[in-house]
Amino acid sequence: MPAPHLYLVDGSSYIFRAFHRLPPLTNKHGLNVGAVYGYTTMLWKLADSLNKADGPTHLAVILDASESTHRNELFDQYKANRPPPPPELVPQFPLIRDATRAFSIPCLEEKGLEADDIIACYVMAAKAAGWQVTIVSSDKDLMQLVEDGKVDMLDTMNDRRIGVPEVFDKFGVGPDQVGEVLALMGDSVDNVPGVPGIGPKTASKLIQEYGTVEAVLAAAPEMKPSKMRDNLIAHADMARLSHQLVRLVCDAALPAPLEDLSIKGIPEAPLREFLEHHGFRSLLARLGAQAQAAAPAPARSALPEPSPEPAIDRSLYETVADEAALARWIDAIQARGLVAIDTETDGRDCVSARLVGISLATDPNKACYIPLEHGGDDMFAERPPQLDAALVLERLKPLLEDEAILKIGHNLKYDWVVFARRGITLAPYDDTLVMSFNLDAGGLNSHALDDLAKKHLDHECISFKSLCGTGQKQITFDRVPVERATEYAAEDADVALRLWHRFRPRLAFEKVTRVYELVDRPMVSVIGGMEQSGVRIDRAVLSELSAAFNTQIADLEARIHAEADGPFTIGSPQQLGEILFGRMGLSGGRKGKSGTWSTDQNELERLEREGVPIARLVLEWRQLTKLKSTYTDALQEQVNKTTGRVHTSYSLSGAQTGRLASTDPNLMNIPIRTEIGRRIRDAFIADPGFVMMAADYSQIELRLAAHMCDVPELKAAFAAGEDIHNRTAQELFGAVDRDTRARAKTINFAILYGISRWGLAQRLETTPEEAQSIIDRYFERFPGIRAYIGETLTHARESGFTTTLFGRKTHFPRLRSNVQHERQGAERAAINAPIQGTAADIIKRAMARMGPALAAEGLGEVRMLMQVHDELVFEVPENDVDRARDVVRRVMESAAEPAVKLSVPLGVEVGVGPNWGAAH
DNA sequence: TGCATCACG
DNA sequence: GACGTACGTGATGCAC
CATH class of the missing domain: 3.40.50.1010 (5'-nuclease)
Structure with a gap:
């Protein structure tokens, strides 16, 4: 033998x-x-x-x-x-x-x-x-x-x-000395430094002569004077380090x-399945599978129908309540190499919710639910049999962190945080919500799991409502009987897995793999981390502001009622309109559907200019009540009792352009434009020993427009660090002053948003004719802009979608609407989407790289807390501020590279302070 | 629940 | 001839 x-x-x-x-x-x-x-x-x-x-x-x-x-x-x-x-x-x-x-x-x-x-x-x-x-x-x-x-x-x-002998041929030494040669010559691909000026030939010669790196270094001072000798002496440390690096x-x-590792033979069935799946026909033929191989190759222009799979059968789902069953599932997952997963909790907020159960799926209809915290109070006579949560997590942890096992989930960011709170870092993963968004943004009203199940699988999921009810009578998931919970939860994992099988080939076929892999998928863990971090809030600042607003509001209320000759509900636009335009007899226009008077900011400012004192008072009242109810009051209630911080939830699929959206609370619309509102930002503070750092992209969308539309004048202005609105004013009006700059700024934004003469006329307070002539002049000076708009719309009408520089698609079905204003609205959105979307891609790239970049500089303590479209907010140890500022700026400014090469620089402004307000 | 309003980029 | 709009969001209070 x-x-x-x-x-x-x-x-x-x-x-x-x-x-x-x-x-x-x-x-x-x-x-x-x-x-x-x-x-x-x-x-x-x-x-x-x-x-x-x-x-x-x-x-x-x-x-x-x-x-x-x-x-x-x-x-x-x-x-x-x-x-x-x-x-x-x-x-x-x-x-x-x-x-x-x-x-x-x-x-x-x-x-x-x-x-x-x-x-x-x-x-x-x-x-x-x-x-x-x-x-x-x-x-x-x-x-x-x-x-x-x-x-x-x-x-x-x-x-x-x-x-x-072959090793001798290559290195001039035996295998036992290969490491010595490698250490001296270095390796540019692995970035093993080696010694400068010493390549394979010299390294080999030196080792042949002296035997080891140490011997070469020791002999160096005695060598005849040369650049090589100097380098050996100067870089002795690098040589020793390289020696360690190449040692196995x-x-x-x-x-x-x-x-x-013993192998007797190769079972045919799984191999055949794999070869058929990928259409490796020559290999299939060798396997003796002529019948299958002879089938004509499907046309490349169409994605074939997904392979048939059994209909969803909830009776096949399993409730896992003993260790043997759990072990069986773990083995099955390891054998399969992937698992769809869903966590059930007793709340919507993943930072504080309790983990109630976990569902897993490995194949269609092969799914289970592991209840962890069901029952346990007077709703049930006794706690239903279930495994200990800590034990289950301990068993699942190696699998959830196993590089060789893909974890699949729908809105996996939620589950990522749920597990992260328990010391488990989910990786690697795929998120079917993000996949669906990258495939169909704009083309689908909802990317919710049950809606996707209906659309792609023709399957009606058990609704959460039917299990837990709604409103006052709603119960938490831990009170749902285990049998029903299993049907619901296992179904979610089963559906996510089936969707994944459909989406994965589509990603490449529809050319969105790049944006998925490079931009959006990394966000699941990055943003999960940010949500988990939260941001510290100084409640005293907020409650003091609330109190101050309160007295001012009461004062304004009295004066408004006096002006109106009697009390009414100021917050009711209906009543206010009646007072202004009915009782006080002022002139104004009706508005659409409800037939009520418009009392919005524009209207009130017009009245104010016409000398109506109540208009100013109402405007101030509105500002203060808005700040109080939406911010100073509401934000205090959002502070998490355990962490003392506010944990927003970012939606990865919220904005069709690829931007994030923030909810519960929305941290993307914290006031800044007015002095009084800005004070709310003072309540966003850093932990003791830390400071807040805010880094903004400066004019990123205009820079991208200059690049994407190829406007030499604007690109030159950005390259030279000029004020872009001044430059536009110069080009358009031939003179730069306060007025022309303001008009130029308005026009620049009009371009980004898809221009219309009426919209611009309103903003510039001029006639549509005058606005049109300015637009014409703009296009004349910057012909690239007109070309971009034309090409973007032509492409979007033909294909149904627009594309960012990173390949993100946004679909615009309404471009083909028969209703004119719907169509025009879609056109404006389509002009804007590539620019807004590319900016979103770039900051996401920066976010994906930020953690590793900070860690590489020993700045692991720096926390990335918030994103506000073109701004990132960090909490930084006081002593790390200077180094952190450098890393943040470098990562943000180079975020597009190397995937996208921009012809304009990206500018980033960084501010530091004890709170968010002071960091600007 | 829909509408109007207004906070942000 | 009416549209009565710049693009993208979310939260609030009122009225139903």
Whole structure:
């Protein structure tokens, strides 16, 4: 019986090589699978050699589990130069695991260890057991492990075996000295510094002569004077650091014992399913599947109908209430490699709600509910049988954090926070809400799970209302009987999973993978973190403001009633209109549907100019009551009792353009434009020892308009740091003064919002004819703007959607409306969406990078708290202010790169203070 | 629940 | 001939 032969496949490096070597290939679902195909053929070759001489008896694929390893602790710049993987490659990573699983080959990874290290550990263990080892890779770092007659390498792309002689050819030294050479020469891709001026040739020569890095360094002072000698002396530390970086870890615990890697044969069924799914017909044919392979390839222009799946059958759902069942589910999830998940809580607010139960799904109709906190009070005679919440979370934690298991959820940000509060960091994940939004923003009224189930699955979900009721009689989920809770909760997980199967191929097919992967998906955890952080509120500031407003409001009320000759409800536009335009006989216009008088700000300001004193008083009354009810009173009630902070909820799918929306409370409309309102911002304070830092993009939408419309004059003005409205005034009116600048500013905004002569006329207080002539002049001076509007509308009418620079789509079905004003409204929105949306994409990119960038500078204490469209607010330790300011500015200013190259600079203004008001 | 109003970018 | 509007949001109070 010959000794076992272990093949270790360096999966991570392989996929990159396959990607770059093979032409782009799209499967029948429209997904890019070139690299997956290359990878699959490589596994195929290995599987073919299974029972042959020198073929594998044991086989495993090794992957990189995490970005950060001990090498980053040694050297924070390690791999820092590495460009992000190409966007077409990113969605293929999970498919690598699918492919490996299809071959029934073990797939190994370990947090904190690179694939190279895991391979080294297995090589050591296998050698100790007297096994033969082949490393399937051509990575030069791994050449350190080659050993005559025991360990070799195999490059399947050219069928080349690498043994000791080949290593000598390449490095001029044996495998035991490869590490020494690597340390001196460095590696620009991994950003291993090495010694400047020393490349592979010199490194090899030096090691041949002296044997080790240390010996070379020791001998350096005696060498003949040269640049090389100086560099060796000056960069001795870097050489030693590099030596550590290239050294492989070979004594870590094995993720799975050697014997588990035994492979007797490849079961056909899962492999066939995988090959069919991706339409790898030549491989299918080799599998002896002529019938399936002969089927004509579906046209690339249409996404095929989703494969049939069983209708939803709630009777198949399981309630998990004992440890054996839980263990069974955990095993099933591990075998499947993915799980759809949904948490049930007793409230809407994920920061304070109690976790009541968890539902899981792995396949259609294969779903369960794990009740955790049902019953337990007098509603039930006794608490229904259920597992201990802490125990369940302890068991689920490794799985929820397992890099190899994809977590799928709908509005996963909620669940992300629920788990984060319990020390569990959900990753990796996909969010079907975000996917739906990236696919259909603007085209769908709702991306709610039950609406999507109806639309895509033709299935009516159990409504939350039917379980818990509404209004006064509404009950919390923990009081729902477990049987009904299981049907409801498991259904949600089942539906999310089914939606995911439909959405995932669509993302690539409809070309929104980039915005999903690069912009929106990262927001789930980033914003989850912000919501969890919350922002500290000084209630005293608010209550003092409330009290002050109160007396002023009472005073105004008395004066208004005196002016009106009697009391009435000032807050009622109906009554106010009657007083102003009826009893007091002032002139004014009717308004639409309800036939009531308009009493809005415009109307009251007009009256004020005509010398009607009550108008001014009502305006002031309105301002103060607004500030009091919406802000100073309401905000105090929103302070979380446990954390003492306000935790807003950001919606990722709230604004059709890709902007965020903030609710409960809305922190995006805290006053700033008036002095009195601005004082509310003083109540947003930093923890002791911290300060608030606010960073704003300056004129980002105008800058993007200058770039996207290609307006040389505006681009030059931004590049030179000029005041953009002054520049516009100069171009339009030939003179810059207060008046022309104000008019220019209005026009600039009119452009962003989709211009109309009437709208502009109203804002400029002039005639539509005059407004039209200004618009004409604007287009004449900046012809790029007119071209942009024309092209955007033409494209939007044809395709039904607009696109941002990052590929975000917004659909505008009303562009085809028969109602003129609906159509015109849609046109204006379509002109605005690419600009507003690109700005939203850019700040989201900044947010996604901010955490890692801060951490890399040792600024892990800095908290990102709020986003207000073009502004980010942070809570920063006092001592870190200067360094934090630099990082924040750098990340925000470079946020578009490298995915998008802008022809205008992005300006960022940063302010610091004890509270948000002072940080501006 | 719909409408009017007004807070923000 | 009426539209009576710049784009994108959310919260509040009134009237029904």
